[in-house]
Amino acid sequence: MIRVENVVYGHDDEDENEDTERTLNGVNMTVDEGGFVLLLGRNGSGKTTLLRHLNALLLPDEGRVFVDGIQTDEENGKENARRNVGLVFQDGASQVVAETVRDDIAFGPENMGLERNEIRERIDESARDVGITHLLNRSPYELSGGELRRVALAGVLAMHPDALALDEPLSGLDYEGERAVVERIAEANARGTTVVVATHDAEPFVGHAERAVVLENGSIAEDDTPDALFSRGLEEYGVRTPCEYR
């Protein structure tokens, strides 16, 4: 379970007008185990910053983030968050740290100190899960945007995280790529993985997500089921209403 308590980030001590500097401004949110939550909002609303707190890539200036009961800024908190919350960046290419797809997927399990055989098994398993077995020996430089996105997903799945935090996982993908990535995410969720997706386009996730949280200027503006939120429309927050609700 992930719990975000009154998180403030981006506060500048020197600035008298504190509110204008905050990227996150007192965010409270709980994501239950196995849940599927959409983080919605316009560009700059704080979605990416919030996602990075879940993986302890960022630590709150004020407030607390708990992953499986362990606070991210306490001892072992970072390690716990990074093992248990797999963060997939918006740009798949920027997440790649190795010269071949196989080595890249191995990166996380290597950091976990796993034995060679276990690493191999996890590479095969996660590559199969996202349908990139044929790409394992390829250089990431040769791959398309959609393929890179799946490589990035496989890289975090190989760590067997309890939760996935995905930042705009569909940006720049064509229809087929979009469908493939959404299917993989939904499958991971069906296997019990908690999913948090930051996106400004909720349409492909309708039917999968059970909850949607809307961020506006670093604060939570709405928090309800996708059905309830889309029925009344979210255009005022820069979120396009999915076709079936128009």
Place this chain on the structure above:
Amino acid sequence: MSQGRAGFAYREGGGFLHRADARAKLAALVVVSVALTWASAGATAAIGVIAYVVARSAGITARELLHDIRLVLLILVVGAGARALSDPEGIVAGAFAGTVASGRFVVIIALAYVVSATTRPADVRLAVESFLSPIPFMHEKDWGTMFAVAARFFPLVSDEARRVREARKARLGDEQGWYTRVRSTAFGSLTRSFRRADTLALAMESRGYDSARTSLRKLEWESTDTALLAVTVGVSVLVYAL
């Protein structure tokens, strides 16, 4: 949206050099580089020919190599020119000495290019760790990672430079003078490279980077690696003696 091949990047292959142990390749590179420091013009040319044959056997064409190291070539040409103009023994002797000195660098860079193209950064990491592990108080895992990241980062810088050049060309940047072109490309590439380095560090951190990590890969020293190193040492001794 293929990004294309970046210079100095590892490229998949199954030839002799791809199969060779990273330790043998790195040691051979160091040995040849040291020998080239004392090499005569003839010996430098001979090693250059060998380097070309080795590059071809790894699937690297002269065109690719020259294209990817052209900026270094430019700097070396300028350096050789400066030597020619400033040599007290005259312009001809200076040009000759400058060309030989630049030639040595070109050969070393070409060999480094070949090693980089045929060695996975993960293997570079293991090789560096292996070299440093006997030295006390040396954090060999951190050094290994540093070398591997550098090996990974070099192609990224080259990729960023390519993107900046393309973006410039797309907006008629070729119409500008050479100084403006070089300045805008260098500034853009540098800025983007810093940003890319930051993202690379974040990507490593987000997946729990830990210096006490295990490795999927394992280096295995074969008799062919001993042969490679022995031949390299032999050639290097010859170069030194000639």
